[in-house]
Amino acid sequence: MSDVVLTHNQYGKAENRVVRITRDNPRHEIEDLNVTSQLRGDFAAAHLEGDNSHVVATDTQKNTIFAYALDGVGSPESFLLRLAEHFTGDFDWVTGGRWAAEQYTWARINDHDHSFYRTNAETRTAVVVRDGETDTVIAGFHGLTVLKSTESGFEGYPKDRYTTLKETNDRILATDIATRWRYNTGDVDYNAAYADIRAIILDTFTQGYSAALQQTLYQMAEAVLAAHPEVDEIKFSCPNKHHFVVDLSPFGLENPNEVFYAADRPYGLIEATVQRADATDASAAWVGVAGFC
Numbered sequence: 001m002s003d004v005v006l007t008h009n010q011y012g013k014a015e016n017r018v019v020r021i022t023r024d025n026p027r028h029e030i031e032d033l034n035v036t037s038q039l040r041g042d043f044a045a046a047h048l049e050g051d052n053s054h055v056v057a058t059d060t061q062k063n064t065i066f067a068y069a070l071d072g073v074g075s076p077e078s079f080l081l082r083l084a085e086h087f088t089g090d091f092d093w094v095t096g097g098r099w100a101a102e103q104y105t106w107a108r109i110n111d112h113d114h115s116f117y118r119t120n121a122e123t124r125t126a127v128v129v130r131d132g133e134t135d136t137v138i139a140g141f142h143g144l145t146v147l148k149s150t151e152s153g154f155e156g157y158p159k160d161r162y163t164t165l166k167e168t169n170d171r172i173l174a175t176d177i178a179t180r181w182r183y184n185t186g187d188v189d190y191n192a193a194y195a196d197i198r199a200i201i202l203d204t205f206t207q208g209y210s211a212a213l214q215q216t217l218y219q220m221a222e223a224v225l226a227a228h229p230e231v232d233e234i235k236f237s238c239p240n241k242h243h244f245v246v247d248l249s250p251f252g253l254e255n256p257n258e259v260f261y262a263a264d265r266p267y268g269l270i271e272a273t274v275q276r277a278d279a280t281d282a283s284a285a286w287v288g289v290a291g292f293c
């Protein structure tokens with residue numbers, strides 16, 4: 001057998017479903033997360049020799065996540081950073097790792113103090129990658145479904161023998177927004193930044209005429225980078241949820257852009273990354289973030 005070497009490796013406990021209730025007064029708060037912890041460092045002996053003396057058990061990582069939740073979550077980013085600090089601080093050979101979370105949104109039922117319903121709003125995401133002294137924090141969300149019923153079109157594209165699509169300057173534009181953005185500093189109020197970036201993305205979606213989903217994605221990215229100097233890079237992955245005008249002429253009916261067939265698949269898939277021209281290369285931190293270009 002030719003010589004082989006162990007290269008990248010990481011390990012941990014995936015998808016720890018943590019629900020933290022803050023109940024120090026009658027009006028409870030709920031934080032609902034799905035947390036994954038993966039350690040990187042000197043784990044060669046475990047792979048090569050069956051020596052587990054460096055292997056902080058995935059079960060221990062799970063327990064640590066739940067124990068840390070007792071001190072509060074606050075924001076998924078700060079929670080993951082605390083985990084990174086713990087594992088790299090307490091175990092010499094853990095030189096870094098990757099901690100990721102999804103956070104689900106609950107709303108109060110009739111403004112009730114301790115009864116909630118899970119909303120269909122977006123899922124918030126966070127990733128912390130620690131490599132020695134360097135932390136990279138990537139925030140984002142997916143599943144925010146938006147639609148504008150006019151002020152969108154698609155024209156001017158090349159036509160060939162396979163083109164059947166008709167040009168239009170008045171169509172429905174609908175998508176499920178998935179986005180991730182990378183902070184260039186640790187000095188961030190993660191919840192406030194999240195709320196503002198989400199609001200900017202939604203507001204930009206509403207603004208003006210969209211010549212293509214590509215243009216709208218770029219404008220959303222540009223607006224976030226303009227308003228948030230602490231963000232260096234933002235990625236979008238957005239399906240074009242086609243709404244086709246139904247031909248009702250066989251029934252002698254006109255359909256002036258009022259009745260649509262909401263197609264399930266296939267769908268256009270439009271993806272883009274926009275970053276500051278002078279942004280540092282952080283491609284290593286994006287490894288493992290699936291579904292973006």
Ligand SMILES: O=c1[nH]c(=O)c2[nH]c(=O)[nH]c2[nH]1
Nearest residue numbers: 154165211212213214240268
């Ligand atoms: O916004 C759009 N972008 C495209 O690239 C495209 N292609 C297509 O058929 N319809 C659309 N719409």
